[in-house]
Amino acid sequence: MSLLCRWVQRGCARRVVNGSPMWAWQEEHLARCAACARSAGALGVLARALAGSLGLSEPSDSFTEAVMSRLDVRLPTTPRRWKARLAGWHALVGAVVLGAVALTAPVRPPAPPPGRAGSPHSRPGPSVARTSRSPMRLAPAPLPRSRPRPRHGERVHSRRLPRHRLLAVQPARPTPTPAPAQPADALVWIRWAGWLEAHGDYRRAAAAWSALHRAGAGPVAGFRAGRAAECAGDVQQAVEHYSQLLDPEPQPAPEQEKGTRRWIDDESAA
């Protein structure tokens, strides 16, 4: 078989497959070459035999329905758009739950400012009343009684709030100077100590009230320091605070200068 015959027979096979036309010179060669003409005819017969012997294979009529039913089975888990919708619902439900928790959770505000201690809307937290004689004099106020007082040696479990909520309601923290020298600083310390008490941090509240008491804020500060220490379970410190109230340290007597009335009285007495 010559190369030309092989080329022509290849063209014949292509024509049998898809009916593509042959070149003119190929047609001329087919008319001249008996072997190529016989091959072309045999290929046509073979193609028809194939088409007849191989049964027409088509999918079943319920193919599409079967596919769609399998889709319905897999719908909740497979496509991501359903996942996205579910995620949206989850986010919405989560937001609602968080909002409900945030609304229902009791949050104690910090102690009211001193000027609003007697207002009808004031809460039963620590109140501060400013007297007319001295701005540093504190009126006695009841301690928060929201929880029972812990027994001796009992550990106090204070409820911790989320950090963002703590920052939202937290009053201005006083400067770490232990002794508030100015009345304004004392008010900040009072608010700070009351806020600590309201949130169950009695140990630090005791320290704040103690600092106020040492700064000369009055016996109420010492009393509340003792109560806070008692609530914190530190009985020894509470006793120290109470003892300081009952037996204050003796103030050194100022030296009397000669020529004063006291000196004269002493002289006359002598």
Next chain:
Amino acid sequence: MHAMALSSPAVAVTDEALARGARDGDQDAFAELVARHRATAFAYAYARLGQREEAEDVAQEAFVRAWAALDRYRPGACWGAWFMRILRNLCVDAARRRAQHQAATLSDDWACPAPCPEALAITGEERTRLAVAVAALPERLRTPLLMHYGSRQTCREIAVALGVPESTVTGRLAAALRRLRHGLREEAT
């Protein structure tokens, strides 16, 4: 390579538009895609696997996989080619599971249930010889041959299913015919 030549060319909606709709949750659009491509999918799976039930199951699984992976389909690409790639991978897996790569035989399903006039011209013995000769073809020639003569798929549809150019399909079909004729002639002599 553009969208597969469809059985209903009058339909204006392209495969890509239907795929976009299906990706947005439209099951009717996906059902239309299944109706368009089911014949080619089944023909390819049948030609590769040789068992009717298994071919139908693999083809359906390919559509389910395509549905699940629609968000990974690039909108500008040909949906038919993308889907056929999934089907080809599934067929390869199925054939590997059965370990029928080396011993592929035509099942009796390929026999024509209602013989046409051409089929009546050849005897049962010739039909058996032809089936044996087809089974002896390599897979790259046998699959397009079975798809073309067994499932009446056009060369363009076969090209999309196989992921090759249309001219390659034509060349493979022609080569399969010539090799079949050569094998049958040698067997006769």
